[in-house]
Amino acid sequence: MAKDFAKMAEGILAAVGGKENVKNLVHCITRLRFTLCDQAKASDNAMKAISGVLSVVKAGGLYQVVIGNDVIDVYAELEKLGVATSGGVATDDSGPKKTPAVLFDMLINTISGVFGPLIPGLMGIGLIKGAVSILSLAFPAWPGSGDMSYVILDAAGDTLLYFFPIFTAMSASNRFGFNPVIGMIIGGALVYPTIVEHYPFGPWGVEKIFGLDILVMMRYSGTILPSIIAVYGAGKLYRKVRAALPPAVKNFLAPFITLMVMIPLTFFVVGPLFGAAGLGIQMGITKLLSIQYVGAILLGLILGGFMQVIVIFGLQWAIVALAFIEMAQVNPIWQAHVITIYPYTQIAALTQVGAIFAMVIKTKNRERRAAGIAAGISGIVGITEPIIYGFTLPKKTPFVMACISGAVCCALAAFAGNFISDGHGIAGYLTGPGVFALAGYFIPGFAGSTMNFLIGAAASVLGIIGAFVLVFITYKPDAATVIDTSKVNVAAAKKVYAPVHGRVMPIAQSADPAHQEEALGKGVCFAPLGGKIYAPFDGTVEMVFDTKHAINIVSNDGMEALIHCGIDTVKLGGKGFTIHAAEGAKVKTGDLLFEYDKDVIARAGLNHETQLVITNSGDYKAITQAKGGDCNVGDIVLYVE
Numbered sequence: 001m002a003k004d005f006a007k008m009a010e011g012i013l014a015a016v017g018g019k020e021n022v023k024n025l026v027h028c029i030t031r032l033r034f035t036l037c038d039q040a041k042a043s044d045n046a047m048k049a050i051s052g053v054l055s056v057v058k059a060g061g062l063y064q065v066v067i068g069n070d071v072i073d074v075y076a077e078l079e080k081l082g083v084a085t086s087g088g089v090a091t092d093d094s095g096p097k098k099t100p101a102v103l104f105d106m107l108i109n110t111i112s113g114v115f116g117p118l119i120p121g122l123m124g125i126g127l128i129k130g131a132v133s134i135l136s137l138a139f140p141a142w143p144g145s146g147d148m149s150y151v152i153l154d155a156a157g158d159t160l161l162y163f164f165p166i167f168t169a170m171s172a173s174n175r176f177g178f179n180p181v182i183g184m185i186i187g188g189a190l191v192y193p194t195i196v197e198h199y200p201f202g203p204w205g206v207e208k209i210f211g212l213d214i215l216v217m218m219r220y221s222g223t224i225l226p227s228i229i230a231v232y233g234a235g236k237l238y239r240k241v242r243a244a245l246p247p248a249v250k251n252f253l254a255p256f257i258t259l260m261v262m263i264p265l266t267f268f269v270v271g272p273l274f275g276a277a278g279l280g281i282q283m284g285i286t287k288l289l290s291i292q293y294v295g296a297i298l299l300g301l302i303l304g305g306f307m308q309v310i311v312i313f314g315l316q317w318a319i320v321a322l323a324f325i326e327m328a329q330v331n332p333i334w335q336a337h338v339i340t341i342y343p344y345t346q347i348a349a350l351t352q353v354g355a356i357f358a359m360v361i362k363t364k365n366r367e368r369r370a371a372g373i374a375a376g377i378s379g380i381v382g383i384t385e386p387i388i389y390g391f392t393l394p395k396k397t398p399f400v401m402a403c404i405s406g407a408v409c410c411a412l413a414a415f416a417g418n419f420i421s422d423g424h425g426i427a428g429y430l431t432g433p434g435v436f437a438l439a440g441y442f443i444p445g446f447a448g449s450t451m452n453f454l455i456g457a458a459a460s461v462l463g464i465i466g467a468f469v470l471v472f473i474t475y476k477p478d479a480a481t482v483i484d485t486s487k488v489n490v491a492a493a494k495k496v497y498a499p500v501h502g503r504v505m506p507i508a509q510s511a512d513p514a515h516q517e518e519a520l521g522k523g524v525c526f527a528p529l530g531g532k533i534y535a536p537f538d539g540t541v542e543m544v545f546d547t548k549h550a551i552n553i554v555s556n557d558g559m560e561a562l563i564h565c566g567i568d569t570v571k572l573g574g575k576g577f578t579i580h581a582a583e584g585a586k587v588k589t590g591d592l593l594f595e596y597d598k599d600v601i602a603r604a605g606l607n608h609e610t611q612l613v614i615t616n617s618g619d620y621k622a623i624t625q626a627k628g629g630d631c632n633v634g635d636i637v638l639y640v641e
């Protein structure tokens with residue numbers, strides 16, 4: 001009997017609390033993803049009772065309704081019912097207040113969206129500063145020689161920080177869907193020379209504004225929060241003004257009114273409030289470090305031990321945000337725009353390299369060993385997610401050992417750094433990740449700059465060695481996993497072959513709740529080692545999702561399978577994915593279907609676990625996992641009877 005998608009859509013809309021409770025709706029290959037005004041108004045029980053709804057998942061601030069292959073049809077019916085399906089950034093703030101969890105998710109996503117594009121530039125200037133520091137140590141007379149080479153390189157290292165309000169305004173404008181030129185004008189006003197020169201001796205000033213004495217924050221060079229908040233407010237105002245003005249004048253009056261209102265408002269209200277918040281964060285970190293000798297060790301112990309845990313939850317952007325805010329102000333201890341939290345995070349990250357190489361030595365699987373070496377090399381240059389998700393975290397103990405090594409070595413680095421910084425640990429610039437971070441330990445003008453570098457380098461090496469030794473002692477490679485297939489008629493059963501190299505696990509061990517419940521069908525999941533997905537049997541590619549992260553394939557005898565790469569990778573919008581088999585293509589077992597860039601997924605803080613499920617499982621008597629543990633492409637992983 002044909003499914004009534006219109007009836008399903010009506011039931012789903014009622015279960016989420018009605019059209020007025022829906023801020024936005026998008027879909028991926030199997031599920032509807034609602035952004036709701038108030039998730040408390042949605043009824044999970046009512047939703048699960050709807051015929052055709054497989055499961056409900058609440059994650060990332062979204063209310064996700066798992067439909068399966070019919071999701072596009074249901075989505076189309078919801079569009080007919082007038083549900084907002086723009087897929088863009090929501091701009092309407094009407095409706096109930098969001099829950100703290102949703103607001104936290106939005107904050108992390110915003111931080112990622114605003115700061116992400118700025119990181120390459122910051123790393124670039126960090127390396128320039130490191131290079132200038134090294135050259136200044138090698139040629140002490142160079143900085144004061146008047147040679148323009150020093151002046152130019154010094155300017156190159158400081159430009160981004162000095163004009164940070166302009167760059168953050170541009171990035172925030174792109175994030176919030178606002179005109180970037182108007183946003184940059186607001187940021188530019190904050191660092192306009194007359195403004196900067198007007199109050200040269202500190203960050204605060206009381207000035208006459210229309211005859212009234214008003215506290216104004218004048219030192220905006222290097223600040224972050226004021227321009228982001230100002231651009232967010234300007235975007236809101238701009239859209240409302242444009243909507244209210246006649247078409248003939250809105251193109252020039254809307255920017256005029258927005259700038260006339262927001263630039264003074266930024267100086268009177270936004271700047272003092274959020275500039276103070278940024279200073280407060282910087283002062284809080286400084287306050288901890290001001291507990292001589294003890295504060296730095298505590299900071300190293302905490303960051304060293306928990307940084308990789310933070311990466312798992314995708315919260316590393318919060319640490320990056322703190323680093324940005326801290327670096328925006330001149331640190332009173334080092335008298336430079338340095339960061340006291342960044343060095344410890346980099347030392348901690350490198351411990352994963354020691355862990356993976358210990359695992360590589362002890363493993364006997366040639367394919368897994370090669371993949372481990374590749375992941376280790378990526379870790380050396382700062383990309384640790386392939387190590388974490390593919391190796392250390394699934395085994396748990398290696399991950400814990402690496403965290404212990406990170407905590408101990410970061411605490412030791414802080415202890416040693418106390419002797420060169422009067423009890424305040426070590427510091428550095430935001431440079432490249434991994435080994436590239438070492439250049440950031442050279443701080444111009446700081447008497448202990450060379451020792452700061454040596455301590456950071458020594459702690460990094462010790463962290464790697466410590467993790468290697470701990471993992472080598474404690475790690476026991478899996479014995480070959482034995483799967484009971486005694487009840488399977490192996491000769492008659494249909495065979496499904498591994499589409500990836502990696503580690504195959506029961507679908508119940510998936511990190512995705514919907515797959516754990518077999519809502520989309522029975523199957524297996526993989527911790528993949530490579531970045532290529534191959535056909536699991538002979539058949540036809542039925543559907544390629546537009547974000548390229550998933551494929552439906554039907555065998556020549558009617559078996560339907562979904563291959564889905566990653567958890568929430570739909571958010572990437574296809575970035576990092578390349579399709580090699582178009583819809584309708586005939587494929588043979590082992591043909592390349594699509595490939596993905598592991599680093600793109602990792603940098604987005606997403607898990608690249610791959611799931612393979614038989615979506616028409618109900619048509620078969622039994623589906624049995626055929627293999628567990630390490631597997632290669634072409635190994636039989638499922639028997640279907």
